[in-house]
Amino acid sequence: MKFETKALHIGEEPNLSEGGSGDVVSPLHLTSTFARNKIDEPPRGYEYSRSSNPTRNALEKRLAALENGKYCTAFASGLAATTTVLLSLLKAGDHMIAFDDLYGGTRRLFTHLFNKKFNIDINYVDARKVENIADAVKDRTRLIWLETPTNPLLKLCDIRSIASIAWDKKIFLAVDNTFMTPYFQLPLELGADLVVHSTTKYLNGHSDSVGGAVITSDEHIDEKIRFNQNAAGAILSPFDSYMILRGTKTLSLRMERHQQNALAIAKHLEAHDKVERVIYPGLESHPQHQLAKKQMSGYGGMVSFELKSDLNGARGFVEGLKLFTLAESLGCVESLVELPALMTHSSIPPEEREKTGIKDSLIRISVGIENIGDLLEDLDSQLNKL
Numbered sequence: 001m002k003f004e005t006k007a008l009h010i011g012e013e014p015n016l017s018e019g020g021s022g023d024v025v026s027p028l029h030l031t032s033t034f035a036r037n038k039i040d041e042p043p044r045g046y047e048y049s050r051s052s053n054p055t056r057n058a059l060e061k062r063l064a065a066l067e068n069g070k071y072c073t074a075f076a077s078g079l080a081a082t083t084t085v086l087l088s089l090l091k092a093g094d095h096m097i098a099f100d101d102l103y104g105g106t107r108r109l110f111t112h113l114f115n116k117k118f119n120i121d122i123n124y125v126d127a128r129k130v131e132n133i134a135d136a137v138k139d140r141t142r143l144i145w146l147e148t149p150t151n152p153l154l155k156l157c158d159i160r161s162i163a164s165i166a167w168d169k170k171i172f173l174a175v176d177n178t179f180m181t182p183y184f185q186l187p188l189e190l191g192a193d194l195v196v197h198s199t200t201k202y203l204n205g206h207s208d209s210v211g212g213a214v215i216t217s218d219e220h221i222d223e224k225i226r227f228n229q230n231a232a233g234a235i236l237s238p239f240d241s242y243m244i245l246r247g248t249k250t251l252s253l254r255m256e257r258h259q260q261n262a263l264a265i266a267k268h269l270e271a272h273d274k275v276e277r278v279i280y281p282g283l284e285s286h287p288q289h290q291l292a293k294k295q296m297s298g299y300g301g302m303v304s305f306e307l308k309s310d311l312n313g314a315r316g317f318v319e320g321l322k323l324f325t326l327a328e329s330l331g332c333v334e335s336l337v338e339l340p341a342l343m344t345h346s347s348i349p350p351e352e353r354e355k356t357g358i359k360d361s362l363i364r365i366s367v368g369i370e371n372i373g374d375l376l377e378d379l380d381s382q383l384n385k386l
């Protein structure tokens with residue numbers, strides 16, 4: 001089956017056997033526990049919904065299939081998924097390498113919990129250069145953590161080349177695929193051991209659920225993650241599982257439209273004299289456009305740009321937009337805008353923000369699926385005020 005077909009049929013096969021109700025849509029199993037006739041005969045393998053639940057399992061099957069993986073575990077948030085990966089693969093004293101341009105919450109989790117409290121040694125490196133990863137490897141290195149493209153600077157790293165270093169040195173490689181989704185990028189095919197998602201974003205796509213997922217094809221990794229998920233308990237609820245299952249059905253259509261609108265906006269902004277710089281992997285001006293073409297089958301719906309203005313000008317711009325809702329998060333049907341210096345990345349000290357390239361006038365937009373003419377008009381109305 002191809003992507004669009006899997007997104008509709010895997011995990012929701014109607015049960016037409018005797019006693020099955022034939023539901024076309026997977027039922028919402030809200031039960032917390034499952035009855036049994038005898039102590040040693042749990043019905044159909046279900047005992048208690050923290051351990052497993054039929055609606056969650058339906059989603060896990062589908063997400064595994066979409067990422068071309070074998071196993072998936074669904075979590076209460078993207079960060080719960082990330083936490084469980086680290087709990088499963090690392091122990092105190094181990095070393096890990098991470099891209100220096102990560103989602104701020106992921107970096108906070110790594111630094112404040114895993115490094116400061118649990119003694120995981122972490123090196124943040126510019127993973128755009130593969131040799132920086134190779135140089136950071138130590139005897140104790142157990143995990144490499146990547147996001148590509150990153151947030152908000154849309155930097156890319158070469159998953160296949162980094163996977164070959166990881167493979168060589170027997171280090172696990174995890175890729176956060178939230179921005180691209182499996183529709184545009186398949187990290188497991190490029191050599192990653194695990195894919196992590198914030199399903200809160202494109203996979204659900206409608207700004208009405210928080211969730212996360214881990215996908216792998218390695219049975220041993222899956223066993224550890226499943227054990228720790230049950231032990232620590234950060235599971236996705238049946239209702240959120242149902243919502244995300246529903247969201248995945250239109251993922252391919254939404255991603256195409258997000259990309260079409262994003263490319264049109266990126267080109268429009270690039271030609272505008274009030275805009276200093278536009279960052280979008282689909283633009284030829286993106287320094288890693290060739291890598292984007294090689295490793296992804298599309299460029300996604302996230303665009304960042306710098307205004308020829310200062311922090312106050314940028315603040316006025318984002319507050320003045322009408323159709324781009326001023327809010328954190330991304331990957332939903334409605335367009336969102338945010339100012340990283342004062343919002344998603346405000347916890348990073350200004351000197352460090354400057355060093356990684358997050359200027360005060362940098363604006364990040366998550367382009368939705370509205371009419372492109374309306375979106376351009378909204379942006380122009382504010383650009384013209386600058």
Ligand SMILES: Cc1ncc(COP(=O)(O)O)c(C=O)c1O
Pocket residue numbers: 077078079080103105106147151176178179197198199200210211212329
């Ligand atoms: C790339 C990326 N990964 C992980 C997360 C964390 O996910 P959640 O907010 O679902 O915990 C986010 C949240 O914005 C994100 O953008």
